[in-house]
Amino acid sequence: MVKLTIDNKPVEVAEGTTILKAARQAGINIPTLCYFELDGMKFENKPGGCRVCVVEVEGRKNLAPACATDVMEGMVVHTHSARVINARKTVVELILSDHPNDCLQCSKSGDCELQTLAQKLGIREIPFKGEQSTYKKDSTLSVERDMDKCIMCRRCETMCNKIQSVGALSAVNRGFEAVVSPAFDQPLGESSCINCGQCVQVCPVGALSLVDNVADVMKAIADPTKTVVVQTAPAVRVALGEEFGMEPGSIVTGKMAAALRRLGFNYVFDTDWSADLTIMEEGTELLGRIGKVLAGDKTAKLPIFTSCCPGWVSFYEKNFPDMLEYPSTAKSPQQMFGAVAKNYFAEKIGVKREDMVVVSIMPCLAKKSEAAREEFKVNGNPDVDFSLTTRELAHMIKQCNLNLNDMPSEDFDSPLGESTGAAVIFGATGGVMEAAVRTAYEVFTKKKLDNIDFEVLRGFDGVKTATVDFAGTPINVAVAYGLNNARIIMEEVRDGNPRGFHAVEVMACPGGCIGGAGQPYHHGDSSIIRKRMEATYREDAGKPIRKSHENPSIIAIYKEYFGEPCGHKSHELLHTHYFDRSKKIEKE
Amino acid sequence: MTKVKSLADLKAMREKFQSNLDVREKSNNQEEMVQIKVAMATCGIASGAKQIMEYMMEKADAMKIRVVFTQTGCMGYCHAEPTIEVKVPGRDPLVFGHVDNKKADEIFEKYILNNEMVDGIIPVNYEVIDK
Amino acid sequence: MATIKLSESKIKTIKDICKSFDNKSGEVINVLHQVQGAFGYLPAEVQEVVAMELNMPVAQVYGIVSFYSFFTMQPKGEHPISICLGTACYVRGAEKVLDEFKRQLNINVGETTKDGKFSLNCLRCVGACGLAPVVMVGDKVYGRLTPDNVKDIIAEYNS
């Protein structure tokens, strides 16, 4: 242990602690800007670049960055001396001198860390006038970039490279011209970006933001010729409440359904329903492949990778074009829902495909790009018309003068609204695998599963592995979040799958969809993601039915429409195929 | 290729190469050394100045006397070629005429080592070349 | 993602260079030095191939190329003119010489003349401060220059 004094307070902390953390332990909050950490998720960004967290350490010539300076025995630290405050203010003034003054229109206003900091320091004017950086605005289907606002905190770069290993973004140029950008300042859409949007989730300012589709949805609702159907993803219900001042981890399923109805959606359905459907298809596909491999069929590939996460799907299409037979061909729950809605349900209620608008509420930015994929369109009409994020839904609710807190609790509509606990846990890392095991086990062994809580598949480890005994047949499964973790497993599989995995779940975002880029900003507070996870498993535990194959509405639709999982009809509507989207060199 | 296998090896090597650099090393502190200027104009060369210079260089090496040898142009004593000027630290320069191997030996053994006079000194009535 | 087009021989050159460094991404700066040595500059397609060979994101390669002033994405003129703006040259009037080059060639720093003959660049100290101000045309060094000499230097390469 190390003893030191911070602002005249004696503090004792473990060796190797930074001044920043020591101060926080002592209840002193030193402001930061570039610093970002997701505790327990191995995400750390501390380039020591912004210099906002500088403090005075007695006996040192220069001010020290609290985020990057380790404590030392007997250290005497001042976090708010005149020298520190002057330096900190000057540094923020410098940042503001190269930042547009358009807070009123900025999508990040109210959630912006720079704005908060400027307020905290009481900055009222900027003494420095000079050149401002200007860059081309750029947008993919999911992510908007306005680099004029970039403050070079490098969080996005760290996320894109270290955590996701996507490598779309890098710091480029140097000095005043330095900025984070794709290669050759090309549009992000032409880079290796997979639209996971985690760069947006960690951006402290409005430099990176989402493509806002609220107006499109409002327009569809206002159009009397359209039947607007909405589906809500599992992870939304455990996070939406935060936008309305509720405690993280609040479950707002019923209130959300009520709010959606009041917003004017004609049918309020649940993506959880199609998550159960996904388990039926994916589980059956898994058992089928295992059967084929056991029978010596060389064309069948194991392990099967989940394909629910669109960021992950783009990732392997771009990086592992030689391994496209590995992932499950099952569509994601969003797309399964869209396909069922625009075929089965439209037919059922007698609405033409073109007159139905399917809206999804997702914790995700990549879902926007997924919905726009050509293979998910019929004659140019997409199965899912608009994908909104949790944050957009919150804005929409606020825009319409509603307050989620005041909503009664209502149920989803039928028939695409009924779901099980297995579907709920899709929102957390390991959830899809657990749901699949619950079903696959019973289908494979024809026995009832006694304990359906697979604790080993839960929690925040980036990679989890387990062997499940399918009545004598050991099934090896792995769960990963963060695409760099996924990359390591893919490379391992390419090298012969030494650990003999049968099934692998991959989610791009930290902690799974609950940490998705479309969720309320967590500003680096990982306890928020933890609470969302706890809520997820709480919701599962409270459900009367917790296995997908026991969902009566799912049983009914197979009986009525699909016949059997992985059958002809389901292949037509519920399965997809993958494309080689890697970069190619062509000889001229 | 010869490898240096020890410090002794290296020192031996230095010894071996050192003579190559002698000319330069000496030039750095010529005031403290015996300087011998050999007149090497046409007449000097014709009467064997080159050979006498080489002989004296070997002699100096053999006697382990540090000598700076330089060539100069004609000193104006064409009648007495080969001529050399010898400057021993602390003494005035002397010019010797008709130098042959035997005379050279004498200059080294008697004049340079023991400051004994040797025949053949040409009276100092020449102009210093360096001016 | 996009398709990159490049001639077969160029692809081979890049691949050979990368291979000589065992395709290690840590050697990217050495690789870029050699590739630029071979082509004179580092256009986007070339960087793409380097990135692919070294198995690293092209954004990072570009991040490096755009960081170091020695690397350029612009083809240089047949006779690249580099004006030393080191302190010694600066205080001895290098800026005036630079202005004269700009005027005579009608281009700015970093540009190449329309006929591709000359390009103009600044550099910091070639270490010939005794000759300040100094200009390099290709590998040839011109020292103790005044604006009056500029015309003659250009003429030397224009004939």
Add this chain to the structure above:
Amino acid sequence: MAKYKMHVLVCGGTGCKASQSAQIVENLKAVLTENGLQDEVQVITTGCFGFCEKGPIVKMMPDNTFYTQVKPEDARTIVEEHIIKGRKVTNLLYTDPENNEHVSDSKHMGFYKKQIRIALRNCGFIDPENIDESISRGGYEALGKCLSEMKPEDVIQEIKLSGLRGRGGGGFPTGLKWEIASKNHADQKYVVCNADEGDPGAFMDRSIMEGDPHSIIEAMAICGYAIGATKGLVYIRAEYPLAIDRLQIAIKQAREYGLLGQDIMGSGFDFDIELRYGAGAFVCGEETALIHSMEGKRGEPTFKPPFPAVSGYLGKPTNVNNVETFANIPVIITKGADWFNKIGTEKSKGTKVFALAGQINNVGLIEVPMGITLREVIYEIGGGIKDGKEFKAVQTGGPSGGCLTKKHLDTPIDYDNLIAAGSMMGSGGMVVMDETSCMVSIAKFYLEFTCEESCGKCTPCRIGNKRLCEMLTKISKGNGTMEDLYELRNLAAVIKDTALCGLGQTSPNPVLSTLDNFWDEYVEHVVDKKCRAGVCKSLMSYEIDQTKCVGCTACARNCPVGAIKGEKKMPHTIDPAVCIKCGACIERCKFGAISIK
């Protein structure tokens, strides 16, 4: 082997090579062969003699004649006159500016009198491409001594006792640095030589590598032995092709002799060296940035600690020293710490190499004992200010340093005194300025450099220096206010206090030191809208003295914008609205009729 009676040393440093010294060598050899003297006279290309102002230099041995500004066509005269006839070629001799007398021996030249050459001991004396010449000057003996007679801790102790401090800028005690690296245990450690000399106007490291590459190799091996490293890396600027060549040759020769490689001199110690190339980033002189660059990344510095001695190249303990620091090591080992620490001042031992440049008579490379005064350097070694103008300031330490004035002329030069005076030692650039230098422009020059070279990682350097530079531009354009001057000082102080790396922290020094020492000149720019040096174009107007102008029309013909009007043989006038203040007219006027107001 032929025994040469005479050696002709020709400077092959970059400066002299630029003035055709290679051609001189070729011509000398040709004329010698013509006269049958090829076995009598040896022509050697050496490293830099230092006296670049008077280059190319040719030195005749053993009679120690020093020829200056030799041209290729002088080769014949040198051979026929000096070598054959023994007559000195007087018009190639250095002329003492004091008394206009020819000086033939460098020892009697003011430029060399006060110098002590330790780091440069072999520069301009040996053929750097021949390891035998290095060995015959005692090369590798210090390494041999370390390996056979000293324990690693003895070596470190000797360096510590010598008081040697890093010559790259910061002045950190070298022995201490080695000790820290030696105490961090790891399976692999690295010795790195920082040869990314980037200060504009500094070229001492280049000269050492070009003139005496073996001393660097030897010192790196000694360091490797002391700290327990078997791998050495030289991070060298790609802009130094000659130095790269010579180092490569030297490394190859050392390997052939077994002085690099495995089991060096039978001691069981292994050491080898690789080269890594810089790519034009000044910030890579900072050791953490340098390490990132060697790893193939953007050369951005990281916060210290951890120091490279703990976690450096590839995360392993790494000791980084600059070229000049290494060049001192072998001498300290052979002659002993006690010999070394008698040179210099109490806290700064030994000598320092400076690149003397600017408005001074003797531009060149000098090595002087610590504690020498600026006056001695500028007037005795440097030969005073060019064209008899008045000394105004001397800038030391490059972009990290500051401008010192007349009042500092008698300050003994060492690390601490320079810092106290608001400048720093830096790597050894020393640029002398006369009254024609505007101090606002000089500060702006350095800030422009810093802005261009800033890595962009931290706010104070990325945006702060940009704003400083913009304020200086505003002032030099005559738009500055007194508030700007105060804000300039505050911002500079905050940058110094908060920037991430040593370069950022020192980057405001040129501004702060000029504000301190030339406050009046700043005020003049702001209040009187005047630039006394006549450098800031916006503050000048050109006028033709009607009484002096004879109407020769030279100015009007040379004006690029046609701003000058007047009849032939009648006094001309300048239209200030059109004039772009390029100065072309002044240079053309033979009658001194045009002046800047």
